[in-house]
Amino acid sequence: MTSGTEGPATTRPTSRDVARAAGVSQAAVSLVMGDKWRGRVAAGTAERVRDAARQLGYRPNLAARSLRMGRTRTALLVVPALTNEFFAGVYTGAARVAAEHDFGVVLYPSPEGTGPARDPFPSSQAALDGILASSMAADAVTTLRGDGLPLVMLDSDPGDPATTTVNLDLPDGVRQLTEHLLGLGHRHFLHLASAVDSWTFDVRARELAARTRQVPGTTLRTVRSPFTVEGAQDAAERALRTSGLRTPTAIVCDDDKIAAGACKAARRVGLRVPDDLSVTGFDDLSLATALEPELTTVRLPAEDFGARGMAALLAVLDDRTPDTTPLPVRLVPRGSTAPPPRTDAP
Numbered sequence: 654m655t656s657g658t659e660g661p662a663t664t665r666p667t668s669r670d671v672a673r674a675a676g677v678s679q680a681a682v683s684l685v686m687g688d689k690w691r692g693r694v695a696a697g698t699a700e701r702v703r704d705a706a707r708q709l710g711y712r713p714n715l716a717a718r719s720l721r722m723g724r725t726r727t728a729l730l731v732v733p734a735l736t737n738e739f740f741a742g743v744y745t746g747a748a749r750v751a752a753e754h755d756f757g758v759v760l761y762p763s764p765e766g767t768g769p770a771r772d773p774f775p776s777s778q779a780a781l782d783g784i785l786a787s788s789m790a791a792d793a794v795t796t797l798r799g800d801g802l803p804l805v806m807l808d809s810d811p812g813d814p815a816t817t818t819v820n821l822d823l824p825d826g827v828r829q830l831t832e833h834l835l836g837l838g839h840r841h842f843l844h845l846a847s848a849v850d851s852w853t854f855d856v857r858a859r860e861l862a863a864r865t866r867q868v869p870g871t872t873l874r875t876v877r878s879p880f881t882v883e884g885a886q887d888a889a890e891r892a893l894r895t896s897g898l899r900t901p902t903a904i905v906c907d908d909d910k911i912a913a914g915a916c917k918a919a920r921r922v923g924l925r926v927p928d929d930l931s932v933t934g935f936d937d938l939s940l941a942t943a944l945e946p947e948l949t950t951v952r953l954p955a956e957d958f959g960a961r962g963m964a965a966l967l968a969v970l971d972d973r974t975p976d977t978t979p980l981p982v983r984l985v986p987r988g989s990t991a992p993p994p995r996t997d998a999p
Contacts, residue, residue, distance in 0.1 A: 666709040674705040682706075688754055689971070727757045728966055730959075731786040733849075735762045737910075738938050742955025743787050743807065747963040749956075754967055756782075763789070783966045785959075788853055805966040805975070807958060810852040817969055819962045822979040823853065826951040827860035829984035830933055833949070834903050835868055837992045839931060843901035844875040845889055845911050854907050857935065861905060872899050878911050885914025886921070893922050902930060902993035909934035909941050912948055916989070927991035937985055946988030953982055 668682045675682070677698060684690040685702040694702075705711075730747055732740040740762075748758045759781075783803035804816055811818040834842070844861055847854045858875065865871045874896075878888040889904065904919075906912035912934035916926050924930045926946060934941060937952035958980055965975035 666711040668711070670709055671702060671705045671711050674709060675702045677702060686711075725782055726755060727759060727781050728963065729759050729761055729781050729784045731761050731763055731784060731789065733763055733788055735760075737936075739936055739953065739955045740787060743959035743962070746956035746959030746961075747785060748959075750960045750963040750967070756963075756967070758785075758963070783970055785962050785966055787959075787962070788851060803966060803969045805962055805969060807962045808853045811977075817965055817975050817977065819958070819965050819975075819977050820979045821953055821958060822981050823856045824860045826935070826953075826982040826984070827857055828864060829982075830905065830935075830949075830951055831861060831864040833984055833986060834905070834931065834933070834990065835865075835871075837931070837990060839903040839993050840868070840871045841899050841901045841903070841993075842871070842873045843889075843892055843896075843904045844873060845878045845885060845892070845904055845906045845915055846875050847880055847907040847911065848877040849880055857907055874899075874901065878907075878914070880908065880910065882910050882914045882917070885911040886917045887914075889915040889918035890921055893918060893924070903990070904930065904932045906932065906934050909936050909938040909948060909950055912950070912989075913940055913944055916944060916948075927989050929994055931990040931993070933990060941985075941987070944989070949987045949990040950985055951982050952985050954980055 668679050668686070671686075672679045672682045675698075681690075681694050681698065682702055684694050685699045686706065690699045728747075728751060730744055732743070734740070744758065744760050751758045781802060783805070785805050785807060786809070787807040789806070789809060806816055806818045808820060809818055811820060842861075842865060844858065846858055862873060865873045874892070876888055876892045878885045885906070893901075904912075904915045906915055912932050915932050919926050919930050919932065926932050932948065934948045934950035935953070937950045941948040941950045961976065961980060965977065968975035
């Protein structure tokens with residue numbers, strides 16, 4: 654039984670209401686709320702429309718708009734694994750930019766790691782508007798992409814002119830790291846290189862070799878390491894025990910987890926970090942400051958990287974030129990590096 658009195662019906666604001674409040678046409682509201690206003694609507698007008706929409710509590714009907722545009726407003730982020738916090742940062746940055754444009758991001762760790770990724774949908778081309786793929790080869794996402802799904806590669810080989818690629822400035826990171834160690838006086842290096850076959854690690858290896866060759870009397874030995882702390886510990890220990898006449902005074906590691914294994918190996922063979930042996934990493938994961946001494950490493954801006962990648966994908970979808978300028982990286986010197994033992998000074 655009712656009292657016979659009902660509250661007023663709540664009316665959802667429409668684009669017409671926003672247009673009336675902002676003093677513009679409904680077409681202008683559609684352009685602004687669809688983020689298609691640049692070059693068509695003045696910046697001040699666009700801001701007035703957004704203010705009116707906020708005040709009225711207006712939200713566009715994304716389902717209807719997606720049907721009109723033939724879009725799902727969903728992007729897929731493919732990563733080799735979820736065990737590395739770097740990819741969590743990439744996802745956070747990508748999702749933030751996507752949300753600002755009413756897009757969603759589905760995170761997909763490839764079952765094959767950096768190898769060919771299987772399609773997680775009955776048809777990616779029907780379920781997605783585009784793909785971001787981090788630290789993989791372009792041909793690894795061929796099954797997902799099909800014949801024409803827009804693709805932006807992150808931390809990948811930029812050699813394919815048909816694919817948009819956004820990278821970190823890895824060569825400069827290796828340069829900063831090498832100059833730091835050479836400046837401390839190190840001349841004998843062990844490169845604990847990731848056993849994962851990936852463009853990103855190949856770049857680091859080539860740049861390290863090129864930089865060390867420029868200094869007379871410098872030696873570099875490369876040893877492959879599994880991408881785990883335990884595997885790196887075993888690989889580093891074997892390398893240190895079989896170093897011969899030229900014992901390395903610095904270990905350059907492709908990743909902070911590998912560097913953690915190298916530090917454990919040094920203790921196992923009776924070497925002190927950094928008094929007897931300097932150790933460096935790459936990424937600046939939270940692990941870097943959990944070690945003792947704290948790890949000298951190259952900081953990669955994972956969130957900014959994901960944001961730049963998502964912005965590039967949105968640009969491709971809108972037929973705009975994406976920003977593919979490499980993102981700067983920064984050396985973070987900490988306690989794991991110091992001058993080499995005096996007896997080994999050049």
